Amino acid sequence: xxxxxxxxxxxxxxxxxxxxxxxxxxxxxxxxxxxxxxxxxxxxxxxxxxxxxxxxxxxxxxxxxxxxxxxxxxxxxxxxxxxxxxxxxxxxxxxxxxxxxxxxxxxxxxxxxxxxxxxxxxxxxxxxxxxxxxxxxxxxxxxxxxxxxxxxxxxxxxxxxxxxxxxxxxxxxxxxxxxxxxxxxxxxxxxxxxxxxxxxxxxxxxxxxxxxxxxxxxxxxxxxxxxxxxxxxxxxxxxxxxxxxxxxxxxxxxxxxxxxxxxxxxxxxxxxxxxxxxxxxxxxxxxxxxxxxxxxxxxxxxxxxxxxxxxxxxxxxxxxxxxxxxxxxxxxxxxxxxxxxxxxxxxxxxxxxxxxxxxxxxxxxxxxxxxxxxxxxxxxxxxxxxxxxxxxxxxxxxxxxxxxxxxxxxxxxxxxxxxxxxxxxxx
Amino acid sequence: xxxxxxxxxxxxxxxxxxxxxxxxxxxxxxxxxxxxxxxxxxxxxxxxxxxxxxxxxxxxxxxxxxxxxxxxxxxxxxxxxxxxxxxxxxxxxxxxxxxxxxxxxxxxxxxxxxxxxxxxxxxxxxxxxxxxxxxxxxxxxxxxxxxxxxxxxxxxxxxxxxxxxxxxxxxxxxxxxxxxxxxxxxxxxxxxxxxxxxxxxxxxxxxxxxxxxxxxxxxxxxxxxxxxxxxxxxxxxxxxxxxxxxxxxxxxxxxxxxxxxxxxxxxxxxxxxxxxxxxxxxxxxxxxxxxxxxxxxxxxxxxxxxxxxxxxxxxxxxxxxxxxxxxxxxxxxxxxxxxxxxxxxxxxxxxxxxxxxxxxxxxxxxxxxxxxxxxxxxxxxxxxxxxxxxxxxxxxxxxxxxxxxxxxxxxxxxxxxxxxxxxxxxx
Numbered sequence: 001x002x003x004x005x006x007x008x009x010x011x012x013x014x015x016x017x018x019x020x021x022x023x024x025x026x027x028x029x030x031x032x033x034x035x036x037x038x039x040x041x042x043x044x045x046x047x048x049x050x051x052x053x054x055x056x057x058x059x060x061x062x063x064x065x066x067x068x069x070x071x072x073x074x075x076x077x078x079x080x081x082x083x084x085x086x087x088x089x090x091x092x093x094x095x096x097x098x099x100x101x102x103x104x105x106x107x108x109x110x111x112x113x114x115x116x117x118x119x120x121x122x123x124x125x126x127x128x129x130x131x132x133x134x135x136x137x138x139x140x141x142x143x144x145x146x147x148x149x150x151x152x153x154x155x156x157x158x159x160x161x162x163x164x165x166x167x168x169x170x171x172x173x174x175x176x177x178x179x180x181x182x183x184x185x186x187x188x189x190x191x192x193x194x195x196x197x198x199x200x201x202x203x204x205x206x207x208x209x210x211x212x213x214x215x216x217x218x219x220x221x222x223x224x225x226x227x228x229x230x231x232x233x234x235x236x237x238x239x240x241x242x243x244x245x246x247x248x249x250x251x252x253x254x255x256x257x258x259x260x261x262x263x264x265x266x267x268x269x270x271x272x273x274x275x276x277x278x279x280x281x282x283x284x285x286x287x288x289x290x291x292x293x294x295x296x297x298x299x300x301x302x303x304x305x306x307x308x309x310x311x312x313x314x315x316x317x318x319x320x321x322x323x324x325x326x327x328x329x330x331x332x333x334x335x336x337x338x339x340x341x342x343x344x345x346x347x348x349x350x351x352x353x354x355x356x357x358x359x360x361x362x363x364x365x366x367x368x369x370x371x372x373x374x375x376x377x378x379x380x381x382x383x384x385x386x387x388x389x390x391x392x393x394x395x396x397x398x399x400x401x402x403x404x405x406x407x408x409x410x411x412x413x414x415x416x417x418x419x420x421x422x423x424x425x426x427x
Numbered sequence: 428x429x430x431x432x433x434x435x436x437x438x439x440x441x442x443x444x445x446x447x448x449x450x451x452x453x454x455x456x457x458x459x460x461x462x463x464x465x466x467x468x469x470x471x472x473x474x475x476x477x478x479x480x481x482x483x484x485x486x487x488x489x490x491x492x493x494x495x496x497x498x499x500x501x502x503x504x505x506x507x508x509x510x511x512x513x514x515x516x517x518x519x520x521x522x523x524x525x526x527x528x529x530x531x532x533x534x535x536x537x538x539x540x541x542x543x544x545x546x547x548x549x550x551x552x553x554x555x556x557x558x559x560x561x562x563x564x565x566x567x568x569x570x571x572x573x574x575x576x577x578x579x580x581x582x583x584x585x586x587x588x589x590x591x592x593x594x595x596x597x598x599x600x601x602x603x604x605x606x607x608x609x610x611x612x613x614x615x616x617x618x619x620x621x622x623x624x625x626x627x628x629x630x631x632x633x634x635x636x637x638x639x640x641x642x643x644x645x646x647x648x649x650x651x652x653x654x655x656x657x658x659x660x661x662x663x664x665x666x667x668x669x670x671x672x673x674x675x676x677x678x679x680x681x682x683x684x685x686x687x688x689x690x691x692x693x694x695x696x697x698x699x700x701x702x703x704x705x706x707x708x709x710x711x712x713x714x715x716x717x718x719x720x721x722x723x724x725x726x727x728x729x730x731x732x733x734x735x736x737x738x739x740x741x742x743x744x745x746x747x748x749x750x751x752x753x754x755x756x757x758x759x760x761x762x763x764x765x766x767x768x769x770x771x772x773x774x775x776x777x778x779x780x781x782x783x784x785x786x787x788x789x790x791x792x793x794x795x796x797x798x799x800x801x802x803x804x805x806x807x808x809x810x811x812x813x814x815x816x817x818x819x820x821x822x823x824x825x826x827x828x829x830x831x832x833x834x835x836x837x838x839x840x841x842x843x844x845x846x847x848x849x850x851x852x853x854x
Contacts, residue, residue: 067508085491096497
């Protein structure tokens with residue numbers, strides 16, 4: 001008998017009919033001889049409606065973060081109780097549990113708590129009794145204060161993975177309206193094809209590089225705790241994509257050179273031009289950036305060449321989320337005299353293209369293929385960064401989709417048309 | 428410094444403006460030098476909306492009573508968090524607590540749990556820190572199973588009284604849209620006047636006799652634990668009516684002969700005609716009634732008179748809630764052969780009038796005044812029952828309001844018009 005954790009997001013439980021559909025699906029999984037733990041998000045727009053309510057009684061409701069968590073956690077309480085009621089009305093037994101009842105202990109930070117410990121005693125008891133256990137995603141409690149907390153973005157996926165780890169589940173299934181992990185975003189590249197399997201490290205790089213289907217936080221948790229994930233659709237029976245943390249016994253150990261590519265239009269670029277080329281200057285620049293509260297991604301530095309080394313200047317460029325652009329540019333301008341640069345140039349019309357594959361560890365020639373494909377398509381590269389299993393380049397945003405298609409083809413990822421299976425209701 | 432528990436019902440927190448109004452009111456109470464615990468119900472129609480949702484995923488959601496409790500308790504979670512957010516945005520400090528966090532331990536019966544024990548450790552800590560404590564009404568948890576429970580009808584009033592008892596509060600204020608306890612329902616008797624004070628036993632009798640303003644369960648709890656109540660309006664500054672469990676020091680110990688009158692049109696009457704007048708027959712009848720699951724109120728038995736004592740028959744009549752009429756009548760018919768009666772007559776066009784006053788203990792003549800007033804108004808009495816401080820009579824329902832007005836006048840309860848202060852938005 002396998003133990004399966006299934007996570008259904010807000011769109012999967014958005015109304016009564018969808019809840020009944022999920023109920024049948026969960027019961028089928030149990031009837032096939034499995035123990036089942038279900039993690040649910042709040043129904044559809046519930047969270048937004050609760051935030052609207054809070055804003056109608058306070059101009060700054062997040063100034064009371066403990067109370068916002070108390071408020072927002074009612075959303076999952078409603079969806080999980082409704083799912084349990086639906087399951088019970090179909091003749092199976094289920095019990096719903098809040099994050100606190102499920103033993104999800106977190107740090108104290110309301111609105112963005114980290115999971116510290118999971119002791120799912122009551123979940124195990126429910127499973128032992130033959131019941132389906134329903135657990136509220138996105139929430140936990142602070143062990144010290146006993147206050148209710150929420151996990152922030154990607155919280156429900158993380159709840160599911162954390163429970164799967166604590167219960168030693170065989171697999172954690174993440175359901176949405178997409179039927180798996182694709183070699184690229186099918187809205188951009190119609191020839192993208194669904195992967196049957198991908199290793200967790202490549203998945204982590206894809207998530208970090210902008211693929212939206214799994215939240216990076218949940219992927220990281222799964223990698224750290226050796227949880228296998230399966231990404232699949234609530235509305236089809238397609239087996240989806242297995243994301244393996246533990247190599248399957250007897251599996252072919254040869255990794256694909258390139259598993260997939262990801263694109264990200266959410267980044268902007270800042271160039272600090274004409275900064276004195278003396279030791280420690282780069283550190284000063286990035287201290288100012290860090291104090292402005294921004295996470296930077298890629299960095300380039302153009303060191304000066306030539307004979308005039310006495311008054312040499314260099315340029316430092318980096319990328320960061322578009323939302324942080326204004327505040328970081330302002331912080332740099334405010335420190336212009338101290339840093340001694342000539343001018344700050346900002347560019348929010350860039351795109352990032354990443355090629356990811358565990359096989360890059362052992363295969364050479366990936367960057368050559370990449371750069372040749374981009375050159376053939378007349379696409380200019382503004383920045384480059386690499387990890388062990390990823391190469392990312394910055395292009396202009398208008399060229400990003402063309403670049404992605406060219407690279408997808410160059411790495412042989414295009415499927416013949418029949419292989420494309422895409423649920424297509426939004427990714 | 429006094430400790431005050433304030434309970435606000437669903438209509439008092441029905442929308443954002445009302446929540447902000449309650450927030451200001453609570454802050455004023457604290458600013459006047461009091462410690463404040465606030466108990467809230469779910470906003471307006473929230474509970475009905477949640478029940479509708481449950482019925483949209485199951486034809487019989489109450490077949491999963493544990494899950495219905497999980498669902499419905501989200502209503503108070505929303506209202507209490509919003510109230511805490513509103514209070515905090517006005518510059519005061521408050522923290523909200525679920526029934527479980529507030530230490531409300533109950534029996535196991537979902538949907539109608541009884542409070543078993545109250546250990547409000549976290550509430551006391553919040554008060555000691557100078558915070559306003561907001562507590563979810565209507566809910567608790569079963570100490571053994573750790574499951575969330577709801578308290579059923581009158582639950583939020585009972586939560587407030589139970590917390591007041593456990594915290595040794597000075598008073599428990601019950602807020603609604605009515606500004607106190609009246610000598611009668613002002614919709615029926617415009618000359619009814621608000622009482623400044625009433626003893627808890629008279630309040631208990633009035634509640635039992637049909638007065639809707641306080642739930643009998645909360646009044647019983649207050650009496651048993653010596654909690655003083657104050658009934659007042661959310662929307663006026665009128666001090667309302669004090670319901671005293673503990674006689675105020677130096678107070679006039681002479682009780683009013685009649686504090687008020689209550690009417691009840693929710694009862695029906697069953698007459699079991701022609702039942703053999705042998706010992707044990709009444710017990711058989713009421714065993715059948717009890718097995719049908721009905722609570723009966725008043726009972727009359729007409730013992731036969733005359734010479735024919737051998738085959739004597741008698742009639743047994745009793746009143747019960749209208750909603751139980753059909754099932755009890757059916758149960759009696761099903762046992763007709765065994766019970767040996769001639770016919771069952773049902774009457775759902777009756778009304779009950781009750782006259783309540785602690786002074787009845789020491790004053791005679793109350794029943795004479797009552798019966799004379801009814802006779803003068805040509806009102807026929809079908810049944811009579813009495814307690815130490817109450818006399819109730821059954822009349823036809825069409826005569827009930829006339830009867831109430833006549834009796835209100837006869838006991839000198841009519842006020843001159845200026846004394847009538849009635850908030851008037853529904854009682």
